[in-house]
Amino acid sequence: MAELGLSGLGIDEAYGGSGGTARQGAIVAEELARGCTGTSTIYVAHQSLAAQFINMHGTEEHKQRYLPGMTAGQTIGAFALTEPGAGSDAAGIRTTAKRDGDDYVLNGSKVFITNATEAGVLIVLASLDRNLGSRGFVALIVDGETPGMTINAMHGKMGIRASSTCEVFFDDCRVPVTNRMGEEYEGFRSTMEVLNASRVGIAAQAVGVAQAAYEEAVKYAKQREAFGKTISEMQGIQWMIADMATEVEAARLLVMQAATLLDAGKPFVKEASMAKLFASRVAVETADRALQIHGGVGYFSPSTVERLYRDAKITEIYEGTSEIQRMIISRNVLSE
Amino acid sequence: MEGDSRIAPTLIHEVVTKAVMDHLLLTDEEQLLRTTVRNFADDVLAPRASAYDESGEFPADNVE
Numbered sequence: 141m142a143e144l145g146l147s148g149l150g151i152d153e154a155y156g157g158s159g160g161t162a163r164q165g166a167i168v169a170e171e172l173a174r175g176c177t178g179t180s181t182i183y184v185a186h187q188s189l190a191a192q193f194i195n196m197h198g199t200e201e202h203k204q205r206y207l208p209g210m211t212a213g214q215t216i217g218a219f220a221l222t223e224p225g226a227g228s229d230a231a232g233i234r235t236t237a238k239r240d241g242d243d244y245v246l247n248g249s250k251v252f253i254t255n256a257t258e259a260g261v262l263i264v265l266a267s268l269d270r271n272l273g274s275r276g277f278v279a280l281i282v283d284g285e286t287p288g289m290t291i292n293a294m295h296g297k298m299g300i301r302a303s304s305t306c307e308v309f310f311d312d313c314r315v316p317v318t319n320r321m322g323e324e325y326e327g328f329r330s331t332m333e334v335l336n337a338s339r340v341g342i343a344a345q346a347v348g349v350a351q352a353a354y355e356e357a358v359k360y361a362k363q364r365e366a367f368g369k370t371i372s373e374m375q376g377i378q379w380m381i382a383d384m385a386t387e388v389e390a391a392r393l394l395v396m397q398a399a400t401l402l403d404a405g406k407p408f409v410k411e412a413s414m415a416k417l418f419a420s421r422v423a424v425e426t427a428d429r430a431l432q433i434h435g436g437v438g439y440f441s442p443s444t445v446e447r448l449y450r451d452a453k454i455t456e457i458y459e460g461t462s463e464i465q466r467m468i469i470s471r472n473v474l475s476e
Numbered sequence: 477m478e479g480d481s482r483i484a485p486t487l488i489h490e491v492v493t494k495a496v497m498d499h500l501l502l503t504d505e506e507q508l509l510r511t512t513v514r515n516f517a518d519d520v521l522a523p524r525a526s527a528y529d530e531s532g533e534f535p536a537d538n539v540e
Binding site: 174 | 502505506509510512513514516517518520521522524525526528529530531532533534535538539540
């Protein structure tokens with residue numbers, strides 16, 4: 141991916157990036173997911189969350205120090221927000237950052253962190269004052285080998301297995317104050333800006349999963365014979381294929397609509413959530429139909445549809461569950 | 477009138493053909509990007525996807 145220049149997409153050219161638009165980012169995320177969902181997860185966490193956080197909110201020094209290695213694919217990035225007690229309710233994080241001289245001292249733990257095992261750099265959100273909720277956040281860059289930080293890979297994941305998902309523990313982990321992005325108490329706002337933009341890429345990833353499942357279904361339906369003809373000649377299968385084709389296309393259009401608005405500097409948050417909500421449902425339902433068309437063959441590993449069926453589900457959960465997307469959409473609709 | 481009737485179908489044909497070929501009205505640059513990444517996914521990612529799903533190892537060769 142780095143050789144193709146994909147790791148630098150959306151990152152300023154001054155730091156080894158290749159610039160680019162949200163539409164291009166969506167195209168890349170979809171196509172990567174179509175080939176390997178786990179790899180696209182690595183890509184989105186690394187590029188759209190970690191590198192983009194530094195690109196958007198880091199200082200000139202941060203950008204020069206971290207982005208060239210990240211755009212070259214030599215330094216993997218991770219984004220550490222979620223905690224055991226703070227998933228959808230991100231403002232409830234309990235990892236604390238206490239100022240001590242020229243350092244912050246981190247204590248607490250993170251969970252479900254993509255790429256952390258391989259990460260050379262982690263973006264960590266911590267609370268300066270838990271009583272302040274979302275207004276107490278600070279965003280820090282933590283180097284991968286920092287003493288006091290322990291990373292454990294989590295096992296038993298249903299899908300996207302090429303990507304690591306990890307627990308991260310902080311035990312008096314000292315991070316220089318110079319590693320702070322933005323001002324103290326403003327980390328939540330920075331985080332939401334990054335998450336809003338990356339949501340378009342996650343929606344595009346869901347389209348890629350759906351597209352892959354749809355293509356597998358069409359291919360199989362044309363070759364599998366039953367009752368003296370291919371199953372693609374049966375109306376029941378034809379209708380399933382028509383629904384899949386239509387829904388995948390509709391999901392892709394919603395994604396491109398959100399990306400186009402983002403690129404135009406117009407409000408896009410509602411549209412990004414609509415794209416994420418719809419595309420993730422289409423991914424799950426298309427993978428389900430594709431497996432149904434395969435019958436028993438699709439239920440066994442290693443079949444592509446069996447993997448896609450497991451991969452699809454995460455798109456309804458991470459980077460804002462479908463319930464959170466509905467909250468964002470309704471909040472926007474009702475305040476219009 | 478006669479001239480119009482000869483030109484119009486050609487124009488319509490061009491517009492329709494372009495709309496179909498430029499899927500989603502992608503720019504030439506976007507279409508090239510899609511083709512490039514699609515080929516990469518088909519040639520490099522997809523053949524290894526099952527093995528990485530099985531092993532759970534970090535796909536360093538995909539990331540490079």
